[in-house]
Amino acid sequence: MKKYHALKTACRLTGIALLAAVSTSVFAHPHSFIDMQTTLVTRDKNLIGLKMVWTMDEITSADLLYDAGKATPDSVVWKKLAAEVMARVMAQHYFTNVYRDGKPVNYMRLPSEYTLSRSGDKAVLEFVIPLAEPAPLAGKPLLISTFDPSYFVDMTYKGAQALHLPADAAAACKISLFTPAPNASLQAYALSLDKADAPPEDMDLGQQFAQKVTLQCQ
Template sequence: MKKASSRCRYGWLGLGIALCLGEPSAALAHPHGWVDMSVEGIFDDEGNLTALRQRWRMDPFYSQVVMEEMATADDATSMAERLDALGVEIRDNLATQHNLTTITLDDDPLAQGDVSDTNTDYRDERLIYDFVLPLATPQPLAGRTLRYRIFDPTYYIEMVHEANEDGSRPLPGALTLANAPEGCATVVVKATPDPQKVMEAAMLDKSETGEPNLGRFFAETGEITCPG
């Protein structure tokens, strides 16, 4: 089988391009890989939430595939330069899909700004992508609740907050706050998909997609609440 390009291999990061990954044919049922993520809510000096800083750690198999392919590049660039270029393409792909992130304030959708401060690295056999996702307008949270969900609409990739070994609870660093007003609190709410949706995902092989936005049924919800 012809080897897929690096663009195809990480197409799911922004476009849900499952067929390009070239994974073993024995891999059946969604999801086919995962991302461990952590999020930091960033506040300004006026107490407004301005951005969500996100860190995505790709699963070891996916990370290995991408790193091996980048290592074969026939040019004079360093690995650091190749990682930077990868980060630019990831950023551009994600921008076409709202960065796989939905944000609401008291259940009203919030607009996003342009991603900044991107960084791509490889540590502990995991490919890591860091970025800052600004809100289009800083938001006061006094007496309000901001919620976000981060998910691959195709559910080809499962995206979950950093958790303990059995996945039963998020780690303390999975959702944190920077410069937040006193009393603000966070919680990560686990997804509780309908058994029918679980069965639907389990019946999909890597060449199939389910209903539009299947991934939303499996998405965790991060909540940031500040006292009024």
């Protein structure tokens, strides 16, 4: 019973209850997929925030889009749904870690802006994470990773083209993406988990699949 409740909590991490599906492949771990894009927000040669765009898969989006119905994008309905989803993302520290020289770079608890919208059959969450203090672009690289520790939700950049530098930083900065290649046994273990299972917390399964973004500036 404890596993069931832990898994149900993980299922709600993005504020969405997943729909049941006929295909058995849906029950493989992970159960939900988010396609990410990130734009670095800079000012006066400092990094001041991260603008993220998360596009959820159709099954994950279904409940949200059903609740939104035919409401217009600027309606109270969409604003309420956005607040509910954003609150759950914030409760998990945006699922995002930022490090420099082995030390965490802190960010504000509240996003400076956020919206939830529809793109076809998918829900799209956009938000900006402001840093607690500006981080100079020059110096040791900044390392950024976004992942669900349980790997219940797969959070992935499709490629380096999903990472964006503002024009004023493009000349001096390079942004790169590293995608890990977990060994076959770890991949098999992840696939063996179903909706009645959750990996041990100390295993930090999601981090072993997490992509790493590196920002290096001169």
